[in-house]
Amino acid sequence: MDTLLATREPLTPAAFEEALRGQVHRYHHIHPFHLAMHEGRLSRPQVQHWVANRYYYQQIVPKKDAAILSNCPDPAIRRVWIERLHTQDGTADGQGGLESWLHLAEAVGLAREEVLDERHVVPGVRFAADAYLTFTRTQPWTLGVAASLTELFAPDLMRERLAAFAQHYAWVDATGLAYFQARIHEAPEESAFALKVVQQYAVTRQQQDRALGALRFKCDVLWSLLDAIEHTAQALR
Amino acid sequence: MDTLLATREPLTPAAFEEALRGQVHRYHHIHPFHLAMHEGRLSRPQVQHWVANRYYYQQIVPKKDAAILSNCPDPAIRRVWIERLHTQDGTADGQGGLESWLHLAEAVGLAREEVLDERHVVPGVRFAADAYLTFTRTQPWTLGVAASLTELFAPDLMRERLAAFAQHYAWVDATGLAYFQARIHEAPEESAFALKVVQQYAVTRQQQDRALGALRFKCDVLWSLLDAIEHTAQALR
Numbered sequence: 001m002d003t004l005l006a007t008r009e010p011l012t013p014a015a016f017e018e019a020l021r022g023q024v025h026r027y028h029h030i031h032p033f034h035l036a037m038h039e040g041r042l043s044r045p046q047v048q049h050w051v052a053n054r055y056y057y058q059q060i061v062p063k064k065d066a067a068i069l070s071n072c073p074d075p076a077i078r079r080v081w082i083e084r085l086h087t088q089d090g091t092a093d094g095q096g097g098l099e100s101w102l103h104l105a106e107a108v109g110l111a112r113e114e115v116l117d118e119r120h121v122v123p124g125v126r127f128a129a130d131a132y133l134t135f136t137r138t139q140p141w142t143l144g145v146a147a148s149l150t151e152l153f154a155p156d157l158m159r160e161r162l163a164a165f166a167q168h169y170a171w172v173d174a175t176g177l178a179y180f181q182a183r184i185h186e187a188p189e190e191s192a193f194a195l196k197v198v199q200q201y202a203v204t205r206q207q208q209d210r211a212l213g214a215l216r217f218k219c220d221v222l223w224s225l226l227d228a229i230e231h232t233a234q235a236l237r
Numbered sequence: 238m239d240t241l242l243a244t245r246e247p248l249t250p251a252a253f254e255e256a257l258r259g260q261v262h263r264y265h266h267i268h269p270f271h272l273a274m275h276e277g278r279l280s281r282p283q284v285q286h287w288v289a290n291r292y293y294y295q296q297i298v299p300k301k302d303a304a305i306l307s308n309c310p311d312p313a314i315r316r317v318w319i320e321r322l323h324t325q326d327g328t329a330d331g332q333g334g335l336e337s338w339l340h341l342a343e344a345v346g347l348a349r350e351e352v353l354d355e356r357h358v359v360p361g362v363r364f365a366a367d368a369y370l371t372f373t374r375t376q377p378w379t380l381g382v383a384a385s386l387t388e389l390f391a392p393d394l395m396r397e398r399l400a401a402f403a404q405h406y407a408w409v410d411a412t413g414l415a416y417f418q419a420r421i422h423e424a425p426e427e428s429a430f431a432l433k434v435v436q437q438y439a440v441t442r443q444q445q446d447r448a449l450g451a452l453r454f455k456c457d458v459l460w461s462l463l464d465a466i467e468h469t470a471q472a473l474r
Contacts, residue, residue: 062306
């Protein structure tokens with residue numbers, strides 16, 4: 001039996017899921033900037049810098065989810081995926097994930113305007129977040145779904161962050177941390193559905209490899225975003 | 238005063254609305270194929286041909302609305318626009334506008350499969366509908382909204398169509414006409430919001446001209462679609 005060919009057999013659903021979850025070593029929970037954040041080594045201006053820059057990514061999220069909807073031909077899947085837009089945008093003024101992040105911004109001492117007008121956003125953050133949006137617009141929708149699977153790794157990071165803020169950044173009002181609290185519950189439900197879709201559509205080994213590649217790409221986006229934040233935060237002691 | 242420059246003054250909101258509504262002479266309610274339909278001159282296979290081909294356009298609609306969402310930076314506008322996706326896709330299996338159109342297909346004697354697999358869709362219909370989707374993906378979202386304003390003209394066409402089907406195509410079960418009935422009520426609400434958005438964002442004369450151009454483009458899409466249907470329906474006596 002040709003081993004080269006043999007390695008191209010599709011992974012079993014369990015092995016494929018394991019391979020996807022195995023990408024956690026590329027996830028940004030171990031980025032030096034996050035380590036510094038969670039060990040309490042960030043200054044107040046550095047926390048603000050992170051919050052303002054990360055908002056640029058946050059406001060991309062509903063647009064990338066709409067791009068996935070726009071490329072997805074199945075109404076039954078769209079009906080589930082559309083809930084992500086409601087989660088981010090809310091159903092009324094003052095609700096939703098974007099608004100929660102703006103509350104966080106206020107809690108760390110930023111004005112809404114200086115977040116919304118993007119004055120603090122550095123080019124590397126913009127390029128990384130924009131690359132994600134472009135990916136979801138131009139690649140098959142199933143790869144956009146696969147890229148979303150970083151959510152598999154999010155709840156642990158959110159729990160760690162909440163503990164770190166309570167311990168090291170007590171000057172941030174706890175009500176400002178609602179976004180992280182919400183994601184602990186939202187992310188598992190969203191990623192469970194996304195995983196099901198990816199397993200349903202990625203059936204050949206080539207398709208599974210592409211899905212893994214999409215998830216790696218997304219890890220690169222998140223990592224690169226923090227690289228740009230870390231680099232520009234050094235001047236903000 | 239330079240008359241050339243003078244003509245480039247922005248239109249008043251009322252004059253702009255009048256100019257938009259004035260594009261009705263380009264709307265497809267007066268296309269020869271619609272005239273033939275409403276005068277009862279279509280054969281059963283021709284009605285089926287229209288229903289099957291028009292479904293290709295219908296299934297583009299939620300994708301183009303998601304593209305507008307993906308390009309729109311304002312959560313407050315997205316919160317309203319997202320309702321269009323719910324209208325087309327429904328909130329459960331067997332609901333929504335796409336499903337209503339499939340009921341119509343069954344009422345005129347088509348199987349769901351032969352509509353969903355697009356076997357009857359002619360190239361001209363595909364190209365016109367795809368052009369609309371590409372427009373909403375690549376042009377500013379405000380022009381996608383302007384293009385949707387053909388809905389200003391839809392209710393009259395829907396009423397005329399319902400009457401024509403009752404009179405000339407009594408072989409089509411009336412329950413199959415629910416889509417047209419629903420649009421009489423949905424279209425005015427949707428177009429009122431779209432008109433408000435267009436008036437808010439198209440403030441210079443150049444922007445107003447572009448909005449008018451987007452609406453003309455959309456009229457061309459609908460017209461071209463019927464041209465392709467009419468041309469290929471001639472063999473179906």
